[in-house]
Amino acid sequence: MNRALAAERLRAGDYAFVLEAEPDRMGELARLDPAAPFYVALRLLSPRPAASAAAAATVAAAAAVAAAPDAARAEVLFAAAAGRASGLVRREAGLALLSLLLENEAPSAAEATERAARALGIARGLIAEFPDSGEARAKFGSALAAAGEDAAVLKAFGEDGSRAVGDDERGAAFLAAFRGALSGAPAGSTAGSTAGSTAGFTAGSTAGFTAGRIAAKSRALDFFLSGPVGARHRRMYRTVAAMDGALMEEAVDAAIRARLSVFDKSYGDALSLFRRALELRPSLFFEYPEALGDLGKAFQYANGSKDFAGVKEGIALFSRWERELRECPESLRPAAFRIGEADVYRFRLLLYAGRMQRQMTQFEAADRFFFAALPLAPAGEQRDACIWYLLDNALSLSPSSAVALLKKYAPGWSDPSSFADFVDRLCGDLVAAKEWESLLEAFRVLRPVSGPATVARYAYVIGRAVSLGYLAADRPLELLERSGAGVSAIGSSSAAADRSRTAMGFFRIAFEADSASFYYRCLAASRLGENVDPIPAEERLNSFEVTDGETAKGPAGAEIAAVRRIEARAGGEPNGQEGRGGAGGSEGSGGSGGSGGASGRSGEAADFLRGFFDYGCADLALPYAQAMAASMNAAEVAAISSLFAEAGRWGDSIRFASQLQKRPGYRLDRSEMELLYPKPFRSEIEEAAARWNIPAELFYALARTESAFIPDVVSRSGAVGLAQLMPQTGKDVAARIKRQVELRFVEDGPDLADPRTNALLGGWYLSDLIRRFGSPLTALFSYNGGPARVKRWRNAETGLPEDLFLETIPFAETRDYGRKVLAAAAVYGYLYYGKTLERVVADLLPD
Structure with missing residues (x-):
């Protein structure tokens, strides 16, 4: 078989000729390209993606790969790549080969010894060639131990x-x-x-x-x-x-096995084992505080009955231990406790007793433990944990009591991000309780210690409360004046003008605070009459540079580019893997693995990643790409994201392109935004949007959020396809519309993995929800949280406008879903449908 044909078959995912060859001939693939054996080996070890119709002839061979990962062939292939390739391929192949040698059980003691010696030789080569590689160092230690x-x-x-x-x-x-x-x-x-x-x-x-x-x-x-x-x-x-199975006494063995059970979240088994350790050697838990923590978790979560017998047992035990430590004279304490360690143990005992009390929803009783623990808490994470429990307990009792505690403890937070879930829930609970003065006070306390997203949310909600007359303008205006927001004094005009001016001050804070997120920025812009343009005029014409023909769009362009890269690598040209031999050319050379990032010449990581697309392994590339993103410039990140898109890996393309958003101060150009918000399945999605009279930008945003445009994806709950429809919902909708549109069916109902069928069904379902609820945003909540549940929530908050109703939804997932889809719809309208961001928001979220 000539080189071009072999490359074409591998790129198409046809590995039949590889599987037909004897394992000891695997190294011959290096004649195609020194890097080729590495990617083929990864394919042989990994489940294959679903076969396409075009690859139907190779389904049997592909199924063989999926059914039985071929470690024997992969080992030969990794050895060939480690010996003949260079750069990152050489490094990764060496590491992968080491993993096979060290982790696969040998059939005999003699072979185990031989494999251990071989692994040690390879590991020494890794360390010599890649001394800065953390993963190579770790593998070296494992190889030394195995040998x-x-x-x-x-x-x-x-x-x-x-x-x-x-x-x-x-x-x-x-x-x-x-x-x-x-x-x-x-x-x-x-x-x-x-x-x-x-x-x-x-x-x-x-x-x-x-x-x-x-x-x-x-x-x-x-x-x-x-x-x-x-x-x-x-x-x-x-x-x-x-x-030596008799080495450890029974108590120690039970405690170790119990800790391993906690790691597995098998809390019932853990508690049984811990009880045996307690019976035989209770002092063990004072010698090892981590074991004490796991004992607390076992008591807390191993509740197998409604009477909380295990939880009560744990509270009684931890309370007794804490009392004995507290009352024991320092001179009589064990030596380990004589220089302050007793307070650390008392803190742990009190904290876990409080957590167990919370498990029974006895928040006031839990507070007694947490307040007693707080003065003993070590600074930093553990003190923050104790404060979090106090705040969360207070919020469970009433939002205003939580704000009172917030004023006391927020200035002393070590890591404000640890309180993000509490701060999120606090805002919603305050809005639901219509405690607007408390919301304003919470904002005053939180603003100096919180990130821009929190500041934007609270400021926008307060601005809306003022504009709607829920909150008098005088106190908010005083806060604005003290913060230097530049709002003129109150009382100089009508009450309505004062209210408007104060609301605009808070909208301005929201608009300027959350530049990294579109949702509150767009909402605030629509109130201020501002224009949000995520691509400044001077940057709109910027585009990333790509090489190797990747500007040629479509399958033909991608295939031409791939063949050119393979030929370049095989011939040792500059954009390959730096020649064939590398340093020494021995089997033992490798590197620091996908988790270790990339180093070396510019473009090396991008070259390495392109190999996944050249050899039909696009589905395996994302973990390596994410690990190496920091070593890549923006053009390379965009180019690899484009390759994911060309391979139909839209979700991977979006996730990898999002690396650019995380770079401080980086502004996306239009082409990069289009990678984050692509338009696959255009005919299917726009047909459904037009057929059911829903905005195309909204339906694109929904599909992006639901499935990342993976047409056959199935969620943990069983939802299928682009619009993530449950099979029963698909059947119900299909029965309603099958006379209006042509659908594809399979034996048990509509083919939800078919993009057009799924889009038509999902589009009708969304349009029906909009009709029933009268609001696109509430329809989105229903799409995610269920119509019955959302109807119940809405009936409880009938007086609030849509944007404030969102804040009160008790499910964080549904709140975030509404924000994500609305923000994505704004971007799609901006990029593809000639609308401004704020215009889309205004259309979908009218007053």
């Missing part, structure tokens, strides 16, 4: 793991120190080094062995009971148990 090079592990990461970074390194350091201690070998020596066997454990004298077991037990306790636990700890627990 039984315990002395080298301890030298690299420290006997106590103090120089280890991340779970892989800490796990390697623990295992090396544990084996050394269990064998009785001095720290850092080679005695007892073994690749997982127990042969070295009898080295040394009986006394040394006994001392070693004590030291090994101590290391196990520190590793498993100190700090957070994760998947690495579970693997290490199995390894340790296989070495």
Whole structure:
């Protein structure tokens, strides 16, 4: 098969000829392109996306890839790419090969030893070629541990793991120190080094062995009971148990297994195990405060009965422990508590007792614990957590009481972002309770400590409350004058003029505060008569530069560009992977992995990412792209986003293009905004919008928010397709309109994965909701939250206009949905339908 045909088949996702070849021939793909084996290997290890009609001839081969990931072929392919490619492909291939060697179980001890030795050689090559790679360093530690090079592990990461970074390194350091201690070998020596066997454990004298077991037990306790636990700890627990299942006493073993159960959110199992540990050794929870925290979580969440028996048990136990610590004279406390540690434990006990009391919705009783805990709280995150519970409890009782506490504690917040959910709920509850004076007071307290989105929201809502006469203008005006907002004195004209002037001052704050978000900025602009232009005139003609023919649109242009890139890489031209051999050309070279970012010459990350599109792996590219985005300039980010779009990966394209919005001070040009707000399925969406008389910009915004234009996506709840329709809703709507429009059906109803059918059904459903509720915004709430629920909410707030009703919706998801769709509709109207942002908002949200 010639190079061009092979490249064409791979790009189309046809891997049949790869699967038909013997595994030991996989390396021949490097003749096509030194980078090709890497991408093909990733494909062989990953489930395939749904086959298109054009690829029907290769469905059987594709299904074979999906059904049985081929580690044997992938291993040969990764080795070929690590040996012949260079740059990021070489690095990533080496890391992927290491993962296969280290994580896949070998069929025999001899093969395990051989694979461990091979992995160590590759890891050494990684470290030598990519010394700054964090992932290469972590893999090196794992390889050392797998090869039984315990002395080298301890030298690299420290006997106590103090120089280890991340779970892989800490796990390697623990295992090396544990084996050394269990064998009785001095720290850092080679005695007892073994690749997982127990042969070295009898080295040394009986006394040394006994001392070693004590030291090994101590290391196990520190590793498993100190700090957070994760998947690495579970693997290490199995390894340790296989070495010496009798090493740890029953209480310790139960506590470790309980912590692992908490990590899995199996709180009932965790509580049963913790109870056994409490019975055998209750002091364990004072030696290891993280275990105490997990015990609190188990009591809090393992509530299997309506009487909260487990929660009450936990409250009683933690209250007793806290009282004993508080009343015990300092001279009689254990040594660990003599320099202030007792207060830290008392704080944890009180905090978790309060959390358990909250679990029973006994907020006033919970407050007693939280108020007692607050003076003992360490500064920073833990103090913020205690304050958050106090504020949230107060809000559960009444919004005005929450504002009273807010005035006391907000100035001392360590991290205001930790309170974002409380601040969000507070605004809605104050509006629902029509406590406008309290809302104004909350804004006064929050403005100095909050981000622009919060300031914009509160300011807009207060402006609306003033303009509607809900809030007298005098106190808001005083606040504006004190803040230097430039509003003229009150009383110089009519009350209506004063009210208007004050409202405009708050709208001005909202307009100028939230420049990063369209929703409140557009609402404020519509009140101020301002024009929101997200693309300033001097920037509207800017466009990103692309290379390799990527300006040629459509499948043909993309295919031409891909062939040119493949030919360039195979021939060692500048836009390839920097030649074939790289540094040394040995199998062992690799790099720091997708999570490690990119370094090296300009454009290297973009070249690496283009390979995913050249070899039919577009569905695997996003995690790598996101990890490398910081090393890419704006033109490269836009170019890769365009490749996602050309591959039909609209959701990935939007997510990756959004990286540009996160860059401080960066202003998007028109082409970049079109990547964030694309127009796929134009004929289907515009046909549905016209047929059911709904604004096209609104329906585009809904589809973007619902499905990111993935036509066959299925949500966790079972909603399908562009407009995310539930199957039963699709059937009901189809029965109503099937005589009016042509729909595609499958055995059990309309084909919701068909873009046109889904758009027609979803468009009719949205138009029907608009007709029933009389408002596009309330229709959007119903689309997300359900018509019956929204009707109940609306009936409770009949006096509020639509924009203020949004603030009162109790479901954060539905509130955010309304904001997102409305803001996206404004952008679509601006980009494609000749409307201003504020005009779209005014059309969809009339007074």
